[in-house]
Amino acid sequence: MPASSSLGDFEQLILLALVRLGDAAYGVSIHNEIVRRAGRDVKVAAVYKTLERLEDKGFAISTVGEPTAERGGRRKKYFRIQPAGRRALAQALASLRRMTEGLPPELDPSFTAPPLTREEP
Numbered sequence: 001m002p003a004s005s006s007l008g009d010f011e012q013l014i015l016l017a018l019v020r021l022g023d024a025a026y027g028v029s030i031h032n033e034i035v036r037r038a039g040r041d042v043k044v045a046a047v048y049k050t051l052e053r054l055e056d057k058g059f060a061i062s063t064v065g066e067p068t069a070e071r072g073g074r075r076k077k078y079f080r081i082q083p084a085g086r087r088a089l090a091q092a093l094a095s096l097r098r099m100t101e102g103l104p105p106e107l108d109p110s111f112t113a114p115p116l117t118r119e120e121p
Contacts (some may be wrong), residue, residue, distance in 0.1 A: 007092045011059075013038055014050050015089045018060060018081040026065075026076045027051070051079055059085030 007015070017033040018025045031047045034040050054060040065076045081089070100107075 007059075007088050010042075010046070010050055011054060012089060012092050013040070014047065014054060015059065015081055015085050018079055018085070019089070023078070023080075025079045027079075030079070054085065055079075057084075057088075058082060059088055 013034050014030060017030045017037075020037075021029055021033060027044055027048050030051070031042065031044045034042055034047070051060060051062070055062060059082055060079050061082055062077050062079050065078055067073045067075050
C-alpha cells in the first residue's frame with residue numbers, strides 16, 4: 001500500500017466518525033463522537049488538522065452549509081468520506097482484524113475472566 005493511502009490510527013477514528021455521522025459530520029460533532037466512542041481526549045484543532053490531511057489525500061471532502069441563527073449567521077463546514085477513504089479504511093480494518101485473529105481472549109475488551117476458584121487439596 002503506498003504511503004499516501006495508509007492511515008494513522010487517529011485518521012481511522014476520524015473516517016469512522018464520518019461514516020457514523022453521515023450528513024451531520026462537522027468538526028465539533030466528529031470530535032464529540034471520538035471522545036464518546038473511543039474515549040480519546042482530543043483537541044478540536046487536532047480533528048480539523050486531520051480532516052485537512054484527509055482532504056489532501058482525497059479521503060474526505062468538505063462542503064459549507066447554510067448560515068444558521070444559532071451560530072450567529074456563520075456557516076458550518078461539513079465533511080464526507082470519499083470512495084478512496086472508504087477503501088483505505090476497509091483495508092486498515094481488515095489488516096487489524098487479521099492481526100487480532102488468534103490473540104489470547106484477555107486482549108479482547110469484552111473478555112470477562114472467570115471467577116477465581118480455590119483449589120481443594
